[in-house]
Amino acid sequence: MSFPQRKAAIVGVYNTKQAKMLEGTPWTLALEAIQGALDDAGLKHSDIDGLSSMMYDASLTAQQMWVEQLGGRPMTYTSHGIAGALVTKAAATIAAGLTNVVCIYFGNAGMRAGPSKQRAAAEAAPVIRKAPRVPDWDFNIHGAYMSAWYALWTRRYMDQFNAPYENLAEYPVIARYHATLNPASLMGERGEITVQDVIDSPMISSPLHRLDCSLDNDGGYAILVASAEVAKNCRKDPVWVLGGGEGIYTDFYMSFTDDWINDNGQSVRRASDIAFAGAGVTRDDIDVTGMYDCFPVTMARNIEEMGFCKVGEGHEYIKEGHLKLGGKLPTNTDGGLLSHSHCGNPSGMHVVEVVKQLRGECDARQVKDAKIGAVLSQGYAVHGVAGVAILGKD
Amino acid sequence: MTQPYNKPLPQRSPENEPFWAGLENREFRIPKCNDCGHWNWVPYPACRNCLSTDQDWALTDGKGKIFSYTVVHRGPGGFRDDVPYVLAMVEFPVGARTPIVLGTMVDVDPDAVHTGMPVKVVYEDIEGEGVTIWHFAPDA
Ligand SMILES: [Zn+2]
Numbered sequence: 001m002s003f004p005q006r007k008a009a010i011v012g013v014y015n016t017k018q019a020k021m022l023e024g025t026p027w028t029l030a031l032e033a034i035q036g037a038l039d040d041a042g043l044k045h046s047d048i049d050g051l052s053s054m055m056y057d058a059s060l061t062a063q064q065m066w067v068e069q070l071g072g073r074p075m076t077y078t079s080h081g082i083a084g085a086l087v088t089k090a091a092a093t094i095a096a097g098l099t100n101v102v103c104i105y106f107g108n109a110g111m112r113a114g115p116s117k118q119r120a121a122a123e124a125a126p127v128i129r130k131a132p133r134v135p136d137w138d139f140n141i142h143g144a145y146m147s148a149w150y151a152l153w154t155r156r157y158m159d160q161f162n163a164p165y166e167n168l169a170e171y172p173v174i175a176r177y178h179a180t181l182n183p184a185s186l187m188g189e190r191g192e193i194t195v196q197d198v199i200d201s202p203m204i205s206s207p208l209h210r211l212d213c214s215l216d217n218d219g220g221y222a223i224l225v226a227s228a229e230v231a232k233n234c235r236k237d238p239v240w241v242l243g244g245g246e247g248i249y250t251d252f253y254m255s256f257t258d259d260w261i262n263d264n265g266q267s268v269r270r271a272s273d274i275a276f277a278g279a280g281v282t283r284d285d286i287d288v289t290g291m292y293d294c295f296p297v298t299m300a301r302n303i304e305e306m307g308f309c310k311v312g313e314g315h316e317y318i319k320e321g322h323l324k325l326g327g328k329l330p331t332n333t334d335g336g337l338l339s340h341s342h343c344g345n346p347s348g349m350h351v352v353e354v355v356k357q358l359r360g361e362c363d364a365r366q367v368k369d370a371k372i373g374a375v376l377s378q379g380y381a382v383h384g385v386a387g388v389a390i391l392g393k394d
Numbered sequence: 395m396t397q398p399y400n401k402p403l404p405q406r407s408p409e410n411e412p413f414w415a416g417l418e419n420r421e422f423r424i425p426k427c428n429d430c431g432h433w434n435w436v437p438y439p440a441c442r443n444c445l446s447t448d449q450d451w452a453l454t455d456g457k458g459k460i461f462s463y464t465v466v467h468r469g470p471g472g473f474r475d476d477v478p479y480v481l482a483m484v485e486f487p488v489g490a491r492t493p494i495v496l497g498t499m500v501d502v503d504p505d506a507v508h509t510g511m512p513v514k515v516v517y518e519d520i521e522g523e524g525v526t527i528w529h530f531a532p533d534a
Pocket residue numbers: 427428429430431432441442443444445446
């Protein structure tokens with residue numbers, strides 16, 4: 001069964017400025033991103049008739065407010081989730097004739113994901129207060145948070161496959177190198193780093209050091225997926241959605257079993273196999289990728305689950321430099337979540353970068369003759385939710 | 395006066411009451427399916443394996459081994475002053491798909507923690523909050 005070919009394309013993408021603190025609200029940053037993507041595509045807000053929210057509040061009622069904001073007339077599609085899957089589902093829905101132009105959007109201002117936000121809240125609170133009550137199995141009871149969860153994953157991975165930490169620590173080095181070639185990145189101007197720099201950075205949650213961890217900043221982005229009919233009149237060449245898939249399993253960082261990392265794969269494997277089969281392309285056909293890279297182990301597991309190497313060998317693949325510009329699988333050429341931006345719910349930015357690569361808009365970090373790209377979004381429990389999109393140009 | 399407990403605590407939902415009451419009695423219970431024998435952690439109203447709602451809060455011996463661990467050096471909220479602390483995922487060897495339970499380690503040298511380490515559940519009654527929570531300690 002193949003995915004409907006060349007029925008829908010990404011026609012507009014836009015990242016707002018990404019920075020530690022930005023003026024505005026989540027709404028105004030998302031709005032700025034949508035306006036930027038519309039300009040990029042040469043479309044008007046009244047052309048949008050489908051919405052895929054990546055906002056922290058992606059409820060149906062919140063989406064209705066965006067329908068009002070973007071024209072105050074009936075739209076015909078709404079969805080939420082992570083970007084790779086949203087691109088895929090938008091394309092499939094467009095191919096089915098239910099909608100024509102889907103806008104995927106996100107904006108965030110002032111909502112830190114990491115402990116710094118919670119610390120500020122704790123310091124602002126009165127000295128004497130009741131312990132906050134949370135759902136029975138909530139990981140916050142045990143002092144876990146995102147970096148600690150990925151530290152647990154990293155330790156398990158290292159022990160299960162005898163993977164040296166130093167191999168994984170090569171990934172932040174690659175990401176920073178890419179960021180130095182991306183003027184919009186948060187960390188590029190700080191220059192390149194070495195594995196020793198990663199090891200020497202403060203320990204956050206062992207074995208993860210600060211330079212292993214995602215940034216935590218403000219920003220927004222938007223992506224427009226449109227029908228072939230709309231795409232042919234857009235400002236830039238279409239980037240076709242060739243295939244894609246979604247995978248979802250496990251609850252939000254609560255349930256795990258001892259077969260957590262296994263040869264049969266989990267949700268990323270499911271989404272990837274569906275995506276490659278539907279697109280009719282092989283792993284070897286991929287010229288450039290954007291993969292959700294919140295920590296080095298995520299990247300190691302991404303390439304294993306997507307089938308670019310065997311389970312347990314991702315750390316060697318990283319060490320061998322294949323993900324670097326000039327390597328066989330250039331990945332996250334914008335600097336990714338470690339050195340470009342992690343604006344809170346950032347999976348759409350991997351789509352934006354791959355689209356720019358396929359259009360040839362990446363200047364110093366351009367992958368030569370990039371024709372087919374792959375995007376992987378993941379999260380909501382380590383490799384819990386997965387979204388894959390295979391993109392190609394004419 | 396001692397500082398009040400300021401970390402998140404479980405809401406102690408009525409449907410999980412046998413579990414929380416068990417902790418008060420120094421018992422660590424995991425739902426076990428009476429139809430297929432599958433152990434279900436975290437608990438849900440029905441068995442993951444066969445969807446039966448006939449589950450018992452089966453008593454475990456509270457012993458497991460470390461599946462993975464981390465020494466946290468930067469803690470969130472009320473945990474900020476506890477660093478460094480050890481967070482562990484612990485396997486309970488009860489079934490085909492072994493459930494893994496998250497918890498902090500107490501009475502342990504962080505440098506001595508390792509994957510595969512035998513541990514046991516220990517209990518902490520939270521004064522004035524009407525709830526007991528669990529941790530893990532080395533099982534010597
Ligand atoms: Zn059952």
